[in-house]
Amino acid sequence: MVKKLELLYEGKAKxxxxxxxxxxxWVAYKDSATAFNGEKKATIAGKGxxxxxxxxxxxxKLHEAGVENHFIQKLSDTEQLVKKVTIIPLEVVVRNYVAxxxxxxxxxxxxTSLEKPLIEFYYKNDELGDPLLLEDHIAILKLATSEQLALLKAYALKVNEILTQHFQHCRVRLVDFKLEFGLDGEGKIVLADEISPDTCRLWDIxxxxxxxxxxxxxxxxxLTDAYEIILQRLGG
Ligand code: C5P
Incomplete structure (x- = not known):
């Protein structure tokens, strides 16, 4: 069992x-909720x-379905172990419905239903308010190569297929969601961060x-009543 050492980083939710x-x-989920780039804030007991x-x-579930990701194991109600990766500062948003x-x-x-999933990239940058990026912007900012972008899109679509189907079985519509990816020690792209009702839009089917x-x-x-319904429907 690994030992927890000093705090490396404190974000809005973790x-x-x-x-x-x-x-x-070692990741610890917090009981804090923020929206609109931190303008709206609250502490919500049980959210973490x-x-x-x-x-x-x-x-x-994604691991079982063959999507490599950083998750190692859940440690406690609010904590989990993950593989260390260097986060690529892109938010990869996948949309199945307009929202x-x-x-x-x-x-x-x-x-409104979209004919095919839409993928968007946003710059993970609080100061700039996470702006939407074109692929040429990503190249200018040197955030990812075109080969890496092609892989990010392919992984995002695979995650979308797996999660859309999984949520459908649970009577939930996966409207849209945001993914983050990192690079491991060998430069390989690995799915990271979190996938939760904080980062997805989930509607009753x-x-x-x-x-x-x-x-x-x-x-x-x-909020906790809503998230509890998702946890229950996922069989948790
Ligand atoms: O706000 P927007 O419609 O662009 O969000 C699309 C999806 O990405 C939503 O599921 C939202 O929860 C998620 N998102 C996120 N973190 C952000 C921005 C969006 O998890 N910083």
């Missing part, structure tokens, strides 16, 4: 600690546990009731 194994990080549980289930910023940008009604962070963003009710 704390990341070093361990006595240089290839392994729910996201840790849900992320652990989904990363294990959120896409609805706003293009003026298309929320819930029949009623379109929202079970994701939009409940917090739009004051639609209890």
């Amino acid at each position: 704390k990341v600690y070093k361990t006595d194994d240089e290839n392994v990080l 546990r729910l996201n840790n549980e849900i992320t652990s289930l989904l990363f294990s 959120g910023s896409l609805a706003k940008r293009l003026g298309i009604a929320e819930g 029949e009623t379109n009731e929202k079970f994701d962070k939009d409940v917090f963003r739009r004051d639609l009710g209890s």
